[in-house]
Amino acid sequence: MAVLPILTVPHPLLEQKARPVRDDEFGPELHKRLQDMAETMYAAPGVGLAGPQIGDLRRILCCDVTEERDDDGRREKGKELRFICNPEIIESSKDLFRWEEGCLSVPEFWEYFERPRVVTVRYKDTLGIEHTETFSDYPSIIVQHEMDHLEGEVILNKVSRLKRGRYLKKVKKWAKAEQAQLV
Template identity: 40%
Template sequence: MAVLEILEVPHPGLRAVAKPVDTVDDAVKKIVADMFDTMYDARGIGLAATQVAIEQRIVTIDLQEPESDAEDAKPVRRPHVFVNPEIVSVSEELSSYSEGCLSIPEQYADVQRPARCRLKWLDEQGAGHEDDFDGLMATAIQHEIDHLNGVLFIDHISKLKRDMLLKKLTKQRKG
């Protein structure tokens, strides 16, 4: 498979709204495989197709959490594919995570999102699913679906914090 180029702010492609996938075919399966290669190569836990200039509603997530709390516990890959993901409902309860993004490298900010969400989606075989998610998985799903709608995590923080974060990113790029 292939490692794709990840778009970074301020690339206008990050504001694109992805189109639904009509059929989960071999072309979509190749995109999914390339997205996982790209996500793992960049050491991310989630990737939306729009981040690699593919305007289709496809998300890959793998939290790569260790099986135990032991210090030497190795992360375990549990890849998840969401084609045409749709949030059906969210909890009123909120949770806050320090979010980062492969499209805004090495920058983080606390973002409040619903603590739980119910999602409807197709898997990489085209089978339909509906399930509830919480914790980091709920946050990651909402973050990646935002990407499919042209929304970045920095859109959820104050203008002052966003400006500071983008200024730090510009400084970092100049090295």
């Protein structure tokens, strides 16, 4: 397994719509790609990662939807890891859930969003086997957030222009500081 570099805004691949995984792409190679994505996600650390975030423009994502916490209140990693390909939301609740979201592609940025509290998702695993699963509350937010990435949608594009502009200015400053260190 391997930890892959995660693309961050304003990388243009993050704004591209991903394409469906083709029938002939399911199998061990795709599974390995998702395993690498999971390793990358846990190393970050994060709870979800979508293909475009590592420059793979296919409709693939991994997420850890574990809700239980250990005695220290930390999430028990890896218990509910999902490899999701070609997902489709087939039902979503009218009831909304407000959650402060962050994104591995938008470091040091958090914002509250409202999304349906419950979604039922039809997807294929890495072998091409179809599943239908219902996610509620926090796991539901994770899956919806990752599915947005497949549409080229990043949370930074859902906030006001002012807030986005301020953040992008910060990103430029970080890049400059990094360059200065490299010289």
